[in-house]
Amino acid sequence: MSTVELHAEVEAFLYREARLADEFQLDEWEALLTDDFHYWVPAGRIVGEPSEQLSYLNDNRARVATRIRQLKTGKRLSQLPISPMRRVISNVEVSDLGDDEITATANFVIYEVAAQSSGELRVWPGHAQYRLRRVDGVLQMSAKWVELVTAEIGQRNLTFLI
Amino acid sequence: MFTFMAIDYQQLVQGDRIHASLLHDPDAFAEEMDRIFIRGWVFVGHESEIKDQGDWVTRQLGNESVIMVREHDDSVNVLANRCAHRGTALCWEHQGNSSFFQCTYHNWRFGLDGAVRAIPFPDGYTNPKEQRGLDRAGQIDSYRGFVFVNLDGSAGPLDEHLGAAGYDLIDRLCDLSPTGRIDLSKGWIAHRVQSNWKLWPESDSDGYHVGFVHASMSAATDTYYDEVAVGGDAVSSSRAVDHGNGHVELDFRPSYKRELSWLGITRDKVKGYYEALVTRVGVESAEQMLWDGPPHAFLFPNLFLGELVVAIVEPLGPGEMIHRHTSVQFEGVEEGFNQRLLRQTEAAVGPASFITSDDAITAERIQAGVSGTRRSWAGENRGWIDLSRGLHREEVDETGTRSSDASDETTNRGFWRRYLELMTRRVSV
Numbered sequence: 001m002s003t004v005e006l007h008a009e010v011e012a013f014l015y016r017e018a019r020l021a022d023e024f025q026l027d028e029w030e031a032l033l034t035d036d037f038h039y040w041v042p043a044g045r046i047v048g049e050p051s052e053q054l055s056y057l058n059d060n061r062a063r064v065a066t067r068i069r070q071l072k073t074g075k076r077l078s079q080l081p082i083s084p085m086r087r088v089i090s091n092v093e094v095s096d097l098g099d100d101e102i103t104a105t106a107n108f109v110i111y112e113v114a115a116q117s118s119g120e121l122r123v124w125p126g127h128a129q130y131r132l133r134r135v136d137g138v139l140q141m142s143a144k145w146v147e148l149v150t151a152e153i154g155q156r157n158l159t160f161l162i
Numbered sequence: 163m164f165t166f167m168a169i170d171y172q173q174l175v176q177g178d179r180i181h182a183s184l185l186h187d188p189d190a191f192a193e194e195m196d197r198i199f200i201r202g203w204v205f206v207g208h209e210s211e212i213k214d215q216g217d218w219v220t221r222q223l224g225n226e227s228v229i230m231v232r233e234h235d236d237s238v239n240v241l242a243n244r245c246a247h248r249g250t251a252l253c254w255e256h257q258g259n260s261s262f263f264q265c266t267y268h269n270w271r272f273g274l275d276g277a278v279r280a281i282p283f284p285d286g287y288t289n290p291k292e293q294r295g296l297d298r299a300g301q302i303d304s305y306r307g308f309v310f311v312n313l314d315g316s317a318g319p320l321d322e323h324l325g326a327a328g329y330d331l332i333d334r335l336c337d338l339s340p341t342g343r344i345d346l347s348k349g350w351i352a353h354r355v356q357s358n359w360k361l362w363p364e365s366d367s368d369g370y371h372v373g374f375v376h377a378s379m380s381a382a383t384d385t386y387y388d389e390v391a392v393g394g395d396a397v398s399s400s401r402a403v404d405h406g407n408g409h410v411e412l413d414f415r416p417s418y419k420r421e422l423s424w425l426g427i428t429r430d431k432v433k434g435y436y437e438a439l440v441t442r443v444g445v446e447s448a449e450q451m452l453w454d455g456p457p458h459a460f461l462f463p464n465l466f467l468g469e470l471v472v473a474i475v476e477p478l479g480p481g482e483m484i485h486r487h488t489s490v491q492f493e494g495v496e497e498g499f500n501q502r503l504l505r506q507t508e509a510a511v512g513p514a515s516f517i518t519s520d521d522a523i524t525a526e527r528i529q530a531g532v533s534g535t536r537r538s539w540a541g542e543n544r545g546w547i548d549l550s551r552g553l554h555r556e557e558v559d560e561t562g563t564r565s566s567d568a569s570d571e572t573t574n575r576g577f578w579r580r581y582l583e584l585m586t587r588r589v590s591v
Binding site for chain 2: 044067
């Protein structure tokens with residue numbers, strides 16, 4: 001596969017992942033994940049060993065399953081109703097690590113309305129690092145690390161899939 | 163003629179109800195920042211955050227930004243984050259290490275004790291140097307690493323504020339560490355919430371809401387809250403306790419159905435921890451402590467001890483605040499133990515957590531609900547908030563401690579009782 005083809009394939013994956021998250025298609029989003037998926041939103045920059053830090057979010061595969069189960073109970077107040085939201089992804093860079101392992105990075109901006117309470121528009125700018133793996137010919141996501149521009153000043157509720 | 167209508171707190175805070183206007187009134191907020199956050203004792207930070215000489219952190223206490231710093235003699239000092247010359251904030255980072263503080267406006271330099279060290283072109287001044295130091299907290303005191311300040315110095319000793327119960331609550335947390343010392347240096351996470359700050363002392367110590375607000379968590383995963391705080395008086399034996407001075411607790415100890423429930427683990431997984439505890443306190447006490455766990459308590463006005471989480475309530479405005487938390491870390495535990503506490507904290511508390519994110523939404527919904535209420539409605543019987551639950555079954559012991567079923571509003575009433583005392587205390591202006 002050429003670099004251009006790989007780039008196009010990865011971009012398409014990232015756009016799909018973003019759309020599923022925006023639209024709360026939770027089962028479809030979860031189906032993108034490998035069994036060893038790691039989801040991390042640090043309280044500062046992406047640096048150091050995640051397990052040694054206190055983070056906004058640091059989910060192994062079991063905990064992300066709990067996160068999705070909680071959203072699907074229909075009783076999750078902080079997403080009742082779910083946030084209307086759309087994100088824009090740009091500046092995608094792709095590296096082929098060989099052995100069907102790929103990394104990608106991108107910038108994003110999410111626009112979210114806090115429909116559950118004040119109704120304010122919340123803007124979430126940041127940078128994401130993805131780790132992808134080709135399993136039986138299909139791309140899956142084995143890690144998503146998210147560095148928020150606002151990491152050090154604190155956050156409003158972050159109970160959607162970022 | 164301009165007339166200022168003083169707020170009649172006696173009318174607005176009653177034994178079984180409070181007036182909702184106190185949750186958004188900017189005049190009340192301004193008076194609270196003065197009477198509670200400047201004239202009273204507040205929690206500022208933990209000594210483990212500033213281990214080495216010159217280590218400092220900044221913190222917001224009401225309207226005041228302060229610097230908590232470890233001095234060259236190892237004592238802890240709390241200074242105004244404000245140059246004594248023209249008022250410029252001295253520190254912009256959350257933390258750092260310095261041997262002095264230097265203002266970026268005219269390069270005035272201050273020691274860690276707040277005294278002025280150097281002023282460029284000093285011949286322009288004739289008054290004594292001693293008059294140009296940084297403002298320092300009027301009283302600074304600490305207990306087992308927890309540092310408290312009273313900014314204006316008028317509040318009486320810390321002993322009086324904490325009382326026996328305040329010390330006991332801190333003891334019950336720290337004693338669970340194999341060395342008796344805890345560490346709070348993993349950093350603080352700020353959860354920004356569009357609510358009045360007083361909704362969080364209430365929410366953090368409210369035992370009535372758990373089965374409703376947190377129903378999605380109970381449905382999605384097993385949690386010890388199911389055994390200690392859900393189901394009300396029909397199921398749990400937990401107690402809501404008002405220790406006096408606004409310090410309140412949800413005492414889960416009677417409800418735990420097994421040891422280490424609060425850690426979500428069995429003893430064989432933390433053998434090293436158990437043995438270290440036995441070495442320090444003996445078998446009998448260690449066994450009891452594994453059952454009892456850490457306290458779930460709120461120390462007036464801004465410190466939450468939430469089992470293995472410590473949080474600070476930071477008011478920013480009548481309808482804006484930060485709930486800032488960190489994870490308790492124990493000294494002298496086996497590898498992996500403290501990582502477990504970090505993961506437990508991330509699950510429970512913060513913007514992306516399974517629990518307090520739903521408390522935040524609830525606080526924001528209360529804020530939306532009360533924001534139209536007016537002080538003048540009190541006499542018309544409009545805009546009241548009911549806090550009467552369990553009044554008929556509240557018990558008072560010989561020390562004056564009130565307790566009732568964990569679902570009762572004893573804790574909420576305890577917070578407001580102290581609030582009323584401080585807001586109506588005679589003070590010099």
